[in-house]
Amino acid sequence: MPRVSEAHLAARRRQIIDAARACFSRNGFHATSMQDVISEAGLSVGAFYRYFRSKEELISAIAEDVIGMIGEILDQVRTDEPVPPLAEAMSRVLRAVEPQLGPDGVFPMALQVWAESLRNPQLAEFVRRVYGTVRHHFDDLARRQIAAGHLPPGADPHAVGTVLFSLIPGYALQRVLLGEPDVDTYIAGLHTLLTTR
Incomplete structure (x- = not known):
């Protein structure tokens, strides 16, 4: 053979994950059975269980x-040379996340995972x-911002990274729950906060 x-x-693994996302998006985790995903993927039961043994997997x-998608975005931003000012770096992260907030994006699925x-x-x-x-990626971003002189030299990178990390789900939750603000409005507010001395 x-x-x-x-x-x-x-x-084949991607085919199954895409089928599961479609089912979970339509019906939620609890209302979706493994058989629903198997049918959506168009596979036999045996072929399916070769890749995943449970809904949790x-x-x-x-x-x-x-997480992989978010990590890739952060890797690009935090390794830029020269180091962009913090407001610009965060603007890039937010613009990259923006397309993931719609019904076909990853954020509605992230809410279900949470x-x-x-x-x-x-x-x-x-x-x-x-x-x-x-969050560790955001700590690294803060560390580079401090080293580049964009943040005060005595700043705690973990404290800053923790706050920066919270800005992303905070924006995404407002968009999903309230339908606003648009990314330009959020970024304008972010620029005001990060550049006002």
Whole structure:
């Protein structure tokens, strides 16, 4: 029997994750069964369970996708040379996150992951770990801002990173719950806060 390529395995895994996202977006985690996802993916039960054994594994894979996307954005911003001023760096992060706030983006799924983590200790630990990693990226961003002279030399990078991290879900929650503000308004407010002395 010919060996299945890594590319084929990765494509099949992506097919399942995309099917799960579609089902979870339509019906939520609790109302979606594994059979719903299997049907959406168009796979046999055996083929499906080769990749995922439980709904929790699917949720974790989706959460990893969300975190991976945010991590890539932050990696680009925090390694820029020369180091851009903080307001500009955060503006870039927000503009990159903006397309992920609609119904087909990753943020509505992130909300479901957060809610599910309140009742699922295994997922809660996963969420703590991966969001801790994201917050660490913001600590690094703050550290570089301090080194570049964009923030006071005595500033605590962890304290600053913690606040910067909260700006992203704060913006996203307002957009999802209230339908506003638009990204330009939020960034204008952010520029005022970060550049007023």
